[in-house]
Structures are given as C-alpha cells and as structure tokens.
Amino acid sequence: MRWSTVVAIVRRELRDILRDRRTLITSFVMPVLIYPLLTIGMGALTKSERDKVDAAEIPLMIREGGNPVASRPAVPEASTPSFLACLLLDSRVRIERPEFPDKALEDGKILGVINIPGDISARVERREQTIIDVRLYSAHPLSEEVRGVVNKALARYSSGLVPLSADVEDLSPPSHRGAAILGGMLGFILISLAVSAALMPAVDLVAGEKERGTLEALLISPASRVEIVIGKFLTVLIIGTASTAVSLGSLAVSMNSMLSSMKAAGKIEISVGPGAFATIFLALVLVTALFASLGLAVSAFARSFKEAQSWMAPLMFLVIPLGMMATPPTTMLSSFAWVPITNVALLVKDMMRDQAAAGDVLIVIGIMSALVFVALSFTVSLFQREDVIFREGGVPLFRRDPRRFAPPTPAAIIAVLACVVSTFSLASVLQGAHSATQLLVQQSTFFIAALVAWIATVGPLRGLVGRIPTRAQALGGVLAGLGSFLAVVQLHALRSLIFPGPATYEADLQKAVGPILELGAPVAVLLIAVMPSLCEEFLFRGLVQSAFGAGNRAVSGVLVSAGMFALIHFVPAQMLTAALLGIILGVLRLRTGGVMAGMLTHAVNNGMVAAVALGGSFLLPFAGEGAIPGLSATATRVVCLAGSAALFIAAERLTRARVAPSASDG
Amino acid sequence: MSLRAFVEVQDVTKVFEDPKRGSVEALRGVSFSCFSGRIFGLLGPNGAGKTTLLRILATTLSPTTGSVSIDGVVVSTDPARARRSMGFLSGVAGLYERSTARELVSFFGELHGMDRSAITARVDELSRLLGMESFLDMPCGKLSDGQRQKVRLARVLVHDPPVLVLDEATATLDILVADEVMRFIEAERARGKCIIFSTHVMGEVERLCDDVAVIHKGRVLFLGTKDELAQGGRVADAFMQLVRGASDASSPGAAS
Numbered sequence: 001m002r003w004s005t006v007v008a009i010v011r012r013e014l015r016d017i018l019r020d021r022r023t024l025i026t027s028f029v030m031p032v033l034i035y036p037l038l039t040i041g042m043g044a045l046t047k048s049e050r051d052k053v054d055a056a057e058i059p060l061m062i063r064e065g066g067n068p069v070a071s072r073p074a075v076p077e078a079s080t081p082s083f084l085a086c087l088l089l090d091s092r093v094r095i096e097r098p099e100f101p102d103k104a105l106e107d108g109k110i111l112g113v114i115n116i117p118g119d120i121s122a123r124v125e126r127r128e129q130t131i132i133d134v135r136l137y138s139a140h141p142l143s144e145e146v147r148g149v150v151n152k153a154l155a156r157y158s159s160g161l162v163p164l165s166a167d168v169e170d171l172s173p174p175s176h177r178g179a180a181i182l183g184g185m186l187g188f189i190l191i192s193l194a195v196s197a198a199l200m201p202a203v204d205l206v207a208g209e210k211e212r213g214t215l216e217a218l219l220i221s222p223a224s225r226v227e228i229v230i231g232k233f234l235t236v237l238i239i240g241t242a243s244t245a246v247s248l249g250s251l252a253v254s255m256n257s258m259l260s261s262m263k264a265a266g267k268i269e270i271s272v273g274p275g276a277f278a279t280i281f282l283a284l285v286l287v288t289a290l291f292a293s294l295g296l297a298v299s300a301f302a303r304s305f306k307e308a309q310s311w312m313a314p315l316m317f318l319v320i321p322l323g324m325m326a327t328p329p330t331t332m333l334s335s336f337a338w339v340p341i342t343n344v345a346l347l348v349k350d351m352m353r354d355q356a357a358a359g360d361v362l363i364v365i366g367i368m369s370a371l372v373f374v375a376l377s378f379t380v381s382l383f384q385r386e387d388v389i390f391r392e393g394g395v396p397l398f399r400r401d402p403r404r405f406a407p408p409t410p411a412a413i414i415a416v417l418a419c420v421v422s423t424f425s426l427a428s429v430l431q432g433a434h435s436a437t438q439l440l441v442q443q444s445t446f447f448i449a450a451l452v453a454w455i456a457t458v459g460p461l462r463g464l465v466g467r468i469p470t471r472a473q474a475l476g477g478v479l480a481g482l483g484s485f486l487a488v489v490q491l492h493a494l495r496s497l498i499f500p501g502p503a504t505y506e507a508d509l510q511k512a513v514g515p516i517l518e519l520g521a522p523v524a525v526l527l528i529a530v531m532p533s534l535c536e537e538f539l540f541r542g543l544v545q546s547a548f549g550a551g552n553r554a555v556s557g558v559l560v561s562a563g564m565f566a567l568i569h570f571v572p573a574q575m576l577t578a579a580l581l582g583i584i585l586g587v588l589r590l591r592t593g594g595v596m597a598g599m600l601t602h603a604v605n606n607g608m609v610a611a612v613a614l615g616g617s618f619l620l621p622f623a624g625e626g627a628i629p630g631l632s633a634t635a636t637r638v639v640c641l642a643g644s645a646a647l648f649i650a651a652e653r654l655t656r657a658r659v660a661p662s663a664s665d666g
Numbered sequence: 667m668s669l670r671a672f673v674e675v676q677d678v679t680k681v682f683e684d685p686k687r688g689s690v691e692a693l694r695g696v697s698f699s700c701f702s703g704r705i706f707g708l709l710g711p712n713g714a715g716k717t718t719l720l721r722i723l724a725t726t727l728s729p730t731t732g733s734v735s736i737d738g739v740v741v742s743t744d745p746a747r748a749r750r751s752m753g754f755l756s757g758v759a760g761l762y763e764r765s766t767a768r769e770l771v772s773f774f775g776e777l778h779g780m781d782r783s784a785i786t787a788r789v790d791e792l793s794r795l796l797g798m799e800s801f802l803d804m805p806c807g808k809l810s811d812g813q814r815q816k817v818r819l820a821r822v823l824v825h826d827p828p829v830l831v832l833d834e835a836t837a838t839l840d841i842l843v844a845d846e847v848m849r850f851i852e853a854e855r856a857r858g859k860c861i862i863f864s865t866h867v868m869g870e871v872e873r874l875c876d877d878v879a880v881i882h883k884g885r886v887l888f889l890g891t892k893d894e895l896a897q898g899g900r901v902a903d904a905f906m907q908l909v910r911g912a913s914d915a916s917s918p919g920a921a922s
Binding site: 209 | 682683721724725726727728746747749750754756759760761762763774777778779821
C-alpha cells in the first residue's frame with residue numbers, strides 16, 4: 001500500500017466535503033449552536049420546574065402516637081424541637097386530615113402519611129431503634145418531595161448517632177411505578193423511532209427517484225400531483241408505522257427482560273390496556289405521518305439523495321429538544337398538550353399510568369392531525385412548483401421578490417448599525433425620561449437613519465417603500481396583523497419556559513406601556529401602533545432587508561432584518577416574539593414587493609396590544625392569559641392558534657403576487 | 667389524405683428565474699404544428715431550449731406565455747387529459763430497478779386507467795413488437811442499455827397514444843438496437859401517429875423526419891419540411907450553416 005496515494009485520496013475527499021456548505025453546517029455549525037441552546041433550554045426548563053416544585057405545597061397527614069395532628073403546633077423557640085416541629089420547619093408542609101388516608105393518597109389530595117411514634121423522644125433518649133413510618137404514592141410527580149421533607153427532619157432531629165430511620169411504603173400499584181420510572185423517556189424513544197422510520201423511506205421515494213430519473217416519468221403520467229404525493233405519503237406511512245410497530249415489539253421484549261428482576265419482586269409492572277395502547281399507537285402514527293410529509297417535502301426540495309439526507313439532520317435536531325422536554329417527572333400533559341412532539345411523549349407517559357384526561361388526549365390528537373394536514377398541504381404545494389421539482393440552483397423556498405432593489409452599499413449597512421448603536425446609547429442617556437419620550441426618540445432615529453442611509457447610498461426614495469400593495473394585499477396585511485397578534489402572544493406565554501419568571505402578560509404589558517397609557521388613548525395608539533409600524537418598517541423591512549436580501553439572498557434578508565428587529569427590543573423575553581413578528585413582516589415584504597402591507601400588519605398587531613392595554617381585558621384570553629368563557633386555558637390557546645393559522649392562510653392567498661416579473665421594474 | 671394537427675404550439679415563451687443570473691428567457695415566441703402520420707424533428711444545439719419545450723409539451727413545465735394543445739386539449743386547462751393523449755420518452759428517464767419489465771409497463775397502464783385484461787394484452791403485444799419476450803420478467807436493474815430503452819418505449823406506448831414525444835430515443839444504443847427502434851418509430855408513423863423526435867444525430871433526421879424545426883437560443887430559426895431545410899444537400903450542413911449564422915449575428919460586434 002502506498003501511503004502517498006491514501007493521503008492524496010483523503011485530501012481530495014476532505015476538500016470535497018469542506019466545499020459542501022450543507023455538510024459543514026450540519027456537522028459543525030449546528031452541533032456548536034444546538035447543544036448550548038439545548039443545555040440552556042433544558043437548564044431553564046429544569047430550573048423552572050424546580051422553582052415550581054419548591055413553591056408547591058406538600059399536603060401531608062401526620063400522626064403522632066396514632067393520633068392525627070390537627071394543625072401546626074406553636075413551638076416555643078427555646079425548647080428543643082420535637083420531630084414534628086422539625087418536619088414543619090419546611091414551610092411547604094400543609095397538614096391535612098382526610099377520612100380515608102389511602103384513598104386521599106391515591107387521588108393526590110395528600111402526598112404522604114407520616115406516623116411518628118408517640119414515645120419518640122423517650123426512645124431517642126434511650127438510644128433505642130426508632131422507625132418513622134412513611135406511606136406515599138410514588139406515581140405522583142411530587143412524591144419524592146415527601147422523602148426529602150422526612151430526610152431533612154431526620155437530619156435536623158438527630159445528630160446521626162441516634163438509631164432513627166424512616167420506613168417508606170409505596171402504595172402505588174406496580175404499573176404506575178413502571179410508568180414513573182420509564183416516564184417521558186419511553187415516549188421520547190418511541191418518537192425517535194417513529195421519526196427515523198418515516199424519514200428514510202421518504203428521502204428515497206422522492207429525492208432517490210429524482211436522482212434515478214423515475215420521478216419525471218411519474219410526473220408525465222396522468223397521475224395528478226396530489227395523487228402522487230398522497231400515494232407516496234401513504235407508502236411512507238405504512239412502512240414507517242410497520243417499522244415503528246416492529247421496534248415497539250422489540251423494545252417491549254428487551255425491556256421486559258431488562259426489568260424482569262424488578263418485576264419478579266413485584267416492584268414494578270409495565271401494563272398498558274388495549275385502549276391506552278391504541279391511543280399511544282395512534283399518536284405515534286400521527287408522528288410518523290407528520291415526519292413522512294415533512295420528509296417528502298424536504299426531499300422534493302433537494303436536488304439529490306445526499307442533499308436530502310443532509311436536510312434531515314435539522315429535522316432531527318427539532319425533535320430532540322421537544323422530546324427531551326417531556327422527560328422531567330414534573331412536566332404535565334395539561335400544560336404541554338399544545339406543544340407538538342412533547343405532547344405525544346407526555347401522552348405516552350400518562351397513558352401508561354392511566355392518568356391522561358380525555359380532553360388533553362383529544363387536544364394532542366387534534367394538534368398533531370392539524371400539523372399533518374398542514375405539512376401534507378405544504379408538500380403538495382411544493383410538488384406543484386416547477387422551480388422546486390426541477391430545481392437546479394439556489395434556495396427558492398420563498399418566491400423571489402419581483403421588484404429587485406439596487407443593493408445598498410456597505411455605507412448603508414454601517415448607517416443601520418450606527419442607528420442601532422445610537423438607540424442603545426439613547427436608551428441609557430434617556431433612562432430616566434418618560435417612556436413616551438424614549439419611544440419617540442428611538443422611532444425618530446430609526447426613521448431618519450433609514451431615510452439618510454437610503455438617499456445617501458442608493459438613490460430614489462420610492463425604492464425604500466417598494467410597490468404599493470393592491471387592495472387584496474392590503475387586506476392580507478391586516479389579516480396577517482390579527483394572525484400575528486394571536487400567534488405572537490401565544491409565543492409570549494411559551495417564553496416562560498425559556499425565561500422563567502412570575503410575570504404575566506398583563507403585568508409585562510403594563511410595565512412596558514403603562515406610562516404611555518396615562519397620556520390618553522389617541523397618543524397611546526399613535527405611539528404604540530402608528531409610529532413603530534411606520535419607522536420600524538422603513539428601517540428593518542425597507543433598508544435592512546434590501547441590504548442583506550439582494551439578489552438570491554432573500555432568506556438571509558428576512559432572517560437578518562428579523563434578528564436586528566428582535567435585538568432592538570432589548571428585553572430577552574420580548575426578543576423571541578419580536579423575531580417571530582420580524583419573520584412574518586419580512587415574508588410579507590417579499591410577497592408584496594414593498595413595505596406598506598407589512599406596515600398594516602405591524603399597526604394591527606401593535607393596535608391589538610394597545611387595545612388590550614387600554615382596558616380591553618376581555619381580549620386577554622386571546623393574548624395567552626386566562627381562558628375564553630366555557631373553554632379551558634389549553635383549549636383557548638388551541639382556538640387562538642387555529643384562528644391565527646386561518647388568518648395566515650387567508651393572508652397568504654391575498655398577498656400572492658399577481659404581477660409577472662419584469663426586468664424594467666428595477 | 668387530409669392531415670390533422672395533433673400538436674399545436676402557439677407563441678410559447680418561457681422565462682426562468684435563476685437565483686444567480688436573474689430572469690433567463692429559455693424560449694421566445696415558439697410556434698409550430700405537428701400532424702398525424704408525420705415525424706416532426708426538433709433540432710438544436712445543447713442549451714437551445716429543446717428540453718424546456720419538450721417539458722412544456724409533457725405538462726411538467728408551464729409556458730410563461732402562449733399556449734400548447736395536444737389532440738385538441740389545451741395543456742394548461744386539462745393537463746391530465748393532455749397527458750393521456752401522449753407518450754413521452756425523456757432522455758433522462760430512469761426505470762424502477764427492482765421491478766420487472768412486465769410490472770413496470772403494467773404499472774403505467776394502471777396509471778392510464780386501463781383494465782387488467784387490456785394491460786395484459788397490450789404488454790404481450792408490445793413485447794412481441796419490440797422483441798422483449800426474453801427479458802420481460804427480469805428486473806430492470808439487470809437489463810442492458812438496449813433492453814432498458816425498449817422497456818422505456820413500451821412504457822410510453824402502453825396506452826397507445828396518438829402523439830409520441832421522443833427525446834434522444836437512440837442516444838445510448840448500439841447501431842443494431844438503434845435501427846430496431848427507428849424501424850419501430852417508422853411503423854408507428856405508418857399507423858397514423860404524430861411523432862415529435864428530438865435528436866442530435868443528423869443521420870436519423872435524414873432517415874425519419876418529414877418536418878423539421880431548428881431551435882437556437884430559444885428561437886425557431888427554421889420551420890418547414892426536411893427537404894426545404896436540406897435544399898438538395900445534407901441536413902447536417904444546412905443545420906450547421908443556420909446555427910453558425912445565428913450565433914455570428916448575435917455575437918458582440920456583429921451589429922457594427
């Protein structure tokens with residue numbers, strides 16, 4: 001073997017791989033970004049869950065010498081504390097006296113029953129073996145806290161030399177313990193199996209066929225695009241479901257053997273009834289269906305099998321954090337029923353211990369079915385686009401802007417940056433000023449910077465505004481504004497997961513715009529709704545998006561302008577929602593060829609915020625807080641998101657460009 | 667005998683939005699008609715717009731302006747019906763490697779809405795006509811280039827369409843198989859089929875084509891019969907003279 005040949009081959013292959021931007025992104029950039037984000041997200045989630053547990057009450061029944069303790073006894077500070085007093089040092093402990101303690105334990109009305117021997121102090125003094133009898137229900141997410149309370153009390157009461165210990169009896173049935181041990185992890189594993197079972201055949205059925213030249217033969221046949229997509233989708237679904245079923249069987253056998261010793265001892269039992277099994281299977285079929293359609297969409301977009309495979313990694317990166325969110329024992333389905341993937345993992349956990357509420361199950365099935373429908377419709381729309389099916393270069397995920405602006409010079413970009421920096425400085429200089437003054441100065445700076453930078457570096461001002469929208473496009477802008485309000489505020493509710501805090505939407509809103517409201521409704525509407533929609537749209541969608549999105553970089557333009565738009569919102573919790581709104585506005589700018597439809601969207605979105613702030617408390621359920629009368633909070637959220645989706649679909653139809661591209665436009 | 671125009675292309679333009687080059691005009695005002703019982707040769711150098719035009723005929727691309735009708739059906743209004751009247755053999759079309767030739771041809775018969783007995787009869791007929799009996803039940807992945815091309819032909823002929831569009835039908839074949847395929851095409855013309863034949867091989871044009879269109883940079887440079895193009899000489903010479911003349915006229919400095 002000649003090593004020089006081996007080295008030459010390695011060098012060539014490496015050079016080839018390093019020239020492939022997608023491989024670089026999926027192999028290096030994404031892991032560098034995703035794991036810190038995952039750690040931060042999981043850390044924040046764990047902390048948030050821990051905070052909730054630390055703040056939760058621990059209802060206990062405590063018996064002393066066989067007699068139930070009625071309430072917290074007053075303990076004289078100077079006296080030596082009793083074991084009961086040591087227990088009650090934990091302020092979370094609430095004393096309960098249920099008539100049927102075991103039933104109350106099973107129902108979760110109390111978390112534990114603690115029996116303290118009546119002669120405990122005498123026994124301890126005599127250094128006799130003393131046992132504290134504890135009964136709990138380990139399937140309850142907070143049951144571990146009872147052990148913690150007892151162990152801390154033991155540590156406080158004795159120095160360790162006294163033979164004092166706790167005997168814990170778990171009253172939960174073995175099947176519930178099995179569900180508690182396997183928890184969300186089993187759901188996560190099943191989802192991962194369902195996702196990978198769907199993605200691989202999907203890639204082969206479209207990207208593979210494109211590469212082998214068999215897709216074109218099918219497209220030329222009388223079969224319609226819808227028939228082709230549905231045919232391929234069902235094929236992937238059948239294969240994916242069968243593969244998931246086989247994996248499920250294999251996993252069950254392996255786990256059965258792994259947990260056999262615990263099962264023999266009667267400690268745990270994995271038993272899932274036919275109804276629960278059918279529900280879990282249906283949820284997994286929906287996960288398979290969702291990723292079957294996403295896989296088909298991605299591989300329709302890819303030019304080759306290899307490219308499609310490289311697009312699959314981001315899809316997997318999407319699944320991991322959503323699935324992992326279900327693993328902490330305190331994550332409840334009722335709070336996450338509307339979060340896709342996480343809800344399925346939690347559904348598996350709750351179905352295993354027979355605790356899932358029918359309403360939550362329906363929401364999970366409904367949300368997942370709706371997503372499958374949306375993903376499948378998206379796939380059909382991609383198959384109907386000749387620039388996707390016969391894609392030869394570029395990334396035409398968004399329709400190209402028919403009006404090509406002259407790209408601003410670097411001076412424009414510098415001006416934008418200067419504007420943002422000056423806003424930050426102004427914010428610190430004007431820190432003590434009235435919020436209205438701060439807002440006025442900031443918005444005026446945006447407006448002036450956009451105008452100066454454009455005129456100085458590009459030319460005709462009409463280019464900054466772009467094309468005037470048609471009536472339909474303007475109406476689409478208004479509907480998108482309503483849709484954005486509904487979607488963005490739901491995201492605001494979700495942000496508590498990432499930026500934990502006790503603040504509510506109403507409190508956040510009052511803090512942000514309270515002083516402006518005091519100036520009266522007309523001024524508030526002007527400052528909150530009108531000015532930002534004019535000034536920020538000129539700067540971010542007019543100038544920044546044109547500067548960074550010229551030529552074939554339309555997607556970069558949207559992302560950079562949305563990123564800068566998010567940054568100027570200062571408060572981390574607002575950045576997330578601003579980024580989403582920024583993306584919506586950027587896409588509108590692309591679709592309509594101008595900033596005016598986006599201005600309407602921005603004004604309507606902010607106008608709704610102003611309406612809530614100006615006392616429209618009946619609007620709060622639509623702002624992610626509280627519930628519509630007669631509906632649960634989760635159902636309200638689902639209704640809002642569905643409404644938002646419907647508004648966006650209508651806006652998409654209305655803003656669709658009807659004017660053919662023309663070179664003379666530039 | 668009165669000729670019927672099976673394919674009518676009227677003033678078709680096609681503009682692609684290329685991410686790097688901006689708007690690219692692949693076809694500019696292309697018009698022609700193709701008739702029953704005649705073979706229409708579509709000639710042009712690489713990048714002339716032939717594949718785009720054929721894909722528009724096949725309904726996989728839509729024209730930016732202009733219209734195409736096949737067997738009286740306007741392609742843009744009812745593409746599925748237009749596809750039923752046509753068999754399209756693309757130069758890059760692949761075969762399902764793990765399907766047998768019989769399974770593959772039958773599958774496309776099903777897509778055309780044929781019933782089981784009609785498919786069986788038609789597969790047997792095509793197998794005999796194209797000499798496919800020896801490999802009809804072999805997986806396509808194990809067939810030679812010539813055998814594969816016969817399977818492709820059988821696939822596009824399974825529903826016996828009145829219009830055949832053949833793109834580079836003999837490109838990868840040896841001279842014997844190419845001759846077999848050409849004889850088959852001649853037989854189909856004799857049965858009254860309207861055939862559009864795209865090729866780079868001028869010998870095939872001489873042998874097969876009745877009418878000819880020469881396309882260059884998206885425009886039709888010549889439209890007429892083969893004899894009108896050749897003007898008593900060779901088709902290849904006339905073709906090169908036309909294309910070179912057009913290239914010289916459009917090159918920088920030609921106007922001065």
